[in-house]
Amino acid sequence: MRSRSQPWLLALFALLTVAPLAAGILYALAYSLGLTGLLNTGFTLAHWQAVLGAGVFWQALWFSAAQAVGAISLALALALVVVLWRPGAFQTGLLSFAIYLPLTLPAIVVAFLAFQGLSKSGLLSRIAYALGFIGGLEQFPDLVNDPAGIGILLAHAGMATPFFILLLTQLYEQERVAAYADLAATLGATRRQRILKVQTPLLLRRAFPTVVLYALFVMSAYEIPLLLGSQSRPMVTVLAVEKLQRYNLADIPQAYTISVLYSVVVIGATLWLLGRQKTQ
Amino acid sequence: MMKTIPEHVRNSWRRRLLAGLLASPLLWLALLSAGRQWPYPALLPLEWTPEHWSRLLTGRSDLAFSLFFSLGLSGGVAVLITALSFGVSRAVAYHRRRRYWLLAAYLPYVFSPVILAACLQYFFLRANLAGAVAGVFVAQVLITMPYGVIFFTNFWNGHIRSLEQLAYTLGSSRWQATLYVLWPAARGTLLTGFFQIFLISWFEYGLTQLIGLGKAPTLTIKVFQYVQEANLFYAALAGTLLALPPVVLLWINKRFVFSRML
Numbered sequence: 001m002r003s004r005s006q007p008w009l010l011a012l013f014a015l016l017t018v019a020p021l022a023a024g025i026l027y028a029l030a031y032s033l034g035l036t037g038l039l040n041t042g043f044t045l046a047h048w049q050a051v052l053g054a055g056v057f058w059q060a061l062w063f064s065a066a067q068a069v070g071a072i073s074l075a076l077a078l079a080l081v082v083v084l085w086r087p088g089a090f091q092t093g094l095l096s097f098a099i100y101l102p103l104t105l106p107a108i109v110v111a112f113l114a115f116q117g118l119s120k121s122g123l124l125s126r127i128a129y130a131l132g133f134i135g136g137l138e139q140f141p142d143l144v145n146d147p148a149g150i151g152i153l154l155a156h157a158g159m160a161t162p163f164f165i166l167l168l169t170q171l172y173e174q175e176r177v178a179a180y181a182d183l184a185a186t187l188g189a190t191r192r193q194r195i196l197k198v199q200t201p202l203l204l205r206r207a208f209p210t211v212v213l214y215a216l217f218v219m220s221a222y223e224i225p226l227l228l229g230s231q232s233r234p235m236v237t238v239l240a241v242e243k244l245q246r247y248n249l250a251d252i253p254q255a256y257t258i259s260v261l262y263s264v265v266v267i268g269a270t271l272w273l274l275g276r277q278k279t280q
Numbered sequence: 281m282m283k284t285i286p287e288h289v290r291n292s293w294r295r296r297l298l299a300g301l302l303a304s305p306l307l308w309l310a311l312l313s314a315g316r317q318w319p320y321p322a323l324l325p326l327e328w329t330p331e332h333w334s335r336l337l338t339g340r341s342d343l344a345f346s347l348f349f350s351l352g353l354s355g356g357v358a359v360l361i362t363a364l365s366f367g368v369s370r371a372v373a374y375h376r377r378r379r380y381w382l383l384a385a386y387l388p389y390v391f392s393p394v395i396l397a398a399c400l401q402y403f404f405l406r407a408n409l410a411g412a413v414a415g416v417f418v419a420q421v422l423i424t425m426p427y428g429v430i431f432f433t434n435f436w437n438g439h440i441r442s443l444e445q446l447a448y449t450l451g452s453s454r455w456q457a458t459l460y461v462l463w464p465a466a467r468g469t470l471l472t473g474f475f476q477i478f479l480i481s482w483f484e485y486g487l488t489q490l491i492g493l494g495k496a497p498t499l500t501i502k503v504f505q506y507v508q509e510a511n512l513f514y515a516a517l518a519g520t521l522l523a524l525p526p527v528v529l530l531w532i533n534k535r536f537v538f539s540r541m542l
Contacts, residue, residue, distance in 0.1 A: 009371035010381065012364070016425040021388045024399030031402075089295075097530070098299035101306055103537055104526035106483035108500045109519040112507055113305050116312070121320045123308075129321040137320055162302070213390060220392030222486040223500075227507065237392050241490065244398050259395050270390050274383055 025263050032257035039249055047253040056239065057258060061265070064235040067149055067225075068218040071156035072211060076204075078157075079164035084199055087172045090165060102162045111227035114155040118143040118228075144228045151228035152235070156218050163214070164207075171206045212273050216266060236262050306523055312516035325513075332517050343502060343514070347521055350482060350498045353413070357420045358478035362470060365428025365477075372429055373436030382433060389426040394486030396423065404491055411493035419491040420481045428477055435469045475529050475536035482525060 030036045034044035051057045082089070090099045105113070117123045125140040134140050144151035172178070180202060181194045189198065204211075225235040234242065236258065243255035313332055315325030335341040372381040388396065397419060401410060409415030443465065447457040485500040492501070499522045506515035529536040 006371050009368045010375065013368040013372065013381070013425075013429060014384070016364075016422060017388050017429070018384045020400060020403075020422050021391060021396065023403065024396055027402055028399045093295060094299045095295055095302075097534075098302040100530050100534055100537055101302050101527070104523050104530060105305060105519075106485070106500060106522055108483075108485045108503050109309070109522055110305075112503055112512075112515055112519055113309065115507070116308075116512060123323075126321050126323050130323060216390050220390070220395070222392065222394040223504075226486075227504075237394050237486070240398055241394055241486070244401075255398065259399050262392070262395055263399075266391055267387055270386055271383075274386060 025260060028256040028259045028263070032253050032260055034253065037253060039253075047257050051254050051257040051261070057236075057261070060234055060236045060239045060258075061261075063149065063233055064219045064237075067152055067156065067235060068215040071153050071160060071218050072215045074153070074157040075160035075164050076207075076211060078161050079168050080200060080203065082165055083168040083172055083203070084195055087169065087178065090169050099162050099165060102159065105159075107159070107221065107223040108227075110155050110159050111224045114151055114158070114224070115144055115227055118151050118154065119145075145230050147230045147233045149225075149229060149233065149235075152225050155224045155228060156221065160214060160218070164211075167207055167210060168203050171203050175202050175206055177202050209273060209277055212269070216269055220262075220266065306520075306527070309516050309519045309523065312513060313520045315513050315516075318512070332513060336517065336521075342497070343499075343518055343521065346497045346499050346502045346518070349496070350500075351525075353417060353420070353496070353498060354478045354481035357417065357424055357481040358474050361421060361424045361428045361477045362474040365425055366432045366435075366466070366470060366473070368425075369429045369432035370436055373433045374441075378433075382430065385426040385429045385433075387426075388423070389430060392486075393423050393484065394490060397487040397490035401490060410491055411495045413492070413496050416488050416492040416496040416498075419487050420484060423484070423487060424477045424480050427480055428473060431473050431476065432469065435466060440465060472533070472535050479526060479529075479537070482522070 027036070031040075032047050034040050034042060034047065090096055115122070119125070120137045120140045120142070122144075124143075125134065125137050128134045128140060129136070142150075143154070177199050180198050184194045184198045219235075220237060221235070222237045222241070225238050229235060229238060240255050240258040240262065243251040243258065246252075312325070314328050314330065316327040316329050316331075318325040332341070336343050336347075372378055372385070375381055400419070400422075404410040404415050404419070407415075409418055440462070443461050444457055447461045452461070483500065484498070485504065488496055488498055489501060489504070492498075494501070499518050502518045503515050503522065506512070506518060526537055
């Protein structure tokens with residue numbers, strides 16, 4: 001058979017995908033252990049101790065994970081409600097085009113829009129003022145650059161909701177969810193039972209790998225937390241880049257330590273997800 | 281006597297309202313791009329001007345350069361990666377350890393581009409590629425290649441394999457099988473893959489910033505720069521320009537924008 005794999009193509013693939021990732025992580029590991037870099041003094045675990053012992057890294061990791069879970073949960077819940085309420089709403093007519101429009105915006109533009117919409121002098125604050133809900137911009141709550149990360153969460157949820165509506169709409173058809181719901185109704189299930197015991201589990205089970213991947217993307221996001229995040233509570237990506245770009249050279253090994261730890265989390269989660277899919 | 285509004289009219293208005301809501305971020309961007317002076321608590325900018333757009337269209341704004349620079353960069357990355365990853369995906373799809381090769385593609389695909397850039401910055405500095413357009417091009421090649429391979433691997437299914445085998449059985453050369461069998465079957469997938477790779481590059485910010493060090497003025501870099509300068513009208517203009525190609529692609533074919541993979 002002629003369709004045998006060509007080794008040079010696979011070598012090229014490895015050179016452009018696996019090799020840079022491996023080289024980058026190994027370099028970061030070596031830097032974090034004091035084996036290379038401007039201030040290296042030989043093997044040391046001091047940078048690892050500094051990162052793992054400091055609350056800021058754990059806080060950033062926890063905050064990133066919480067943001068990912070929060071934004072995805074919100075977006076998924078909204079998308080589920082919409083799709084279960086009107087499964088075919090986005091398949092024909094004007095809405096079948098309009099639902100894609102938010103997907104045309106890059107993260108940096110979403111961050112800019114969220115900033116313009118949610119900041120103290122933003123559009124929402126002006127509308128609140130015009131409606132008489134607030135007497136001035138100082139009365140508007142902190143929705144961006146706030147320690148709770150409300151702006152980051154809303155921006156990510158806003159980006160993810162149309163995506164999940166499209167995904168669940170597709171799955172609703174593919175998995176013949178309507179047919180199963182009809183069957184359940186024939187067997188006497190109430191509307192609530194059909195939603196909670198048939199439709200939602202069917203959709204969520206099929207959407208699970210994509211949902212986890214999307215959560216990893218949110219956890220790895222940079223532009224939105226960079227613009228909308230708080231200095232006192234950065235996400236992991238922002239923390240790593242901040243430490244890397246600071247004038248203090250002693251921070252650079254810590255930046256690489258954080259990068260290695262991030263790599264372990266992301267690679268571990270990906271392997272778990274793909275392994276889980278294989279066993280299923 | 282009060283007339284009741286028919287159900288289909290109510291639904292039609294609801295749909296239009298929702299469509300308007302979904303389009304509102306884009307419309308708001310376009311509106312802001314033509315604004316000037318927006319003091320609190322005005323709901324809309326106090327002045328409207330075509331100046332930002334006319335400066336862009338007459339080439340007097342550095343955004344014009346950024347627009348063409350971004351188009352060139354993303355177009356170049358998309359052409360190269362579509363061609364490379366399509367070929368590589370065939371080797372991956374037909375390999376007996378396909379699963380492991382795909383896993384190798386997924387790892388860099390889910391990895392944060394900005395962390396990857398942080399980890400690779402040293403190598404780019406050593407290769408004199410940091411702070412250079414060529415470096416940004418290479419960096420974007422590294423993040424789009426895994427996506428291309430994952431995307432195109434799905435194309436090489438049993439049906440395509442059977443078609444290829446049939447062509448060879450009937451005496452086709454490799455070239456003939458590619459030109460007359462694979463190319464017609466792959467054209468649509470290649471076009472979709474091309475545009476999706478284009479958009480990954482078009483939307484990229486963190487890696488471009490970290491490797492380019494400001495020497496690769498893409499539109500995403502300009503948006504951030506304008507935001508930092510508190511120049512919201514130009515940021516909106518750059519944002520509108522960023523959204524234009526995806527909207528046009530969406531108009532042509534929804535599949536160009538929405539990937540089923542993610």
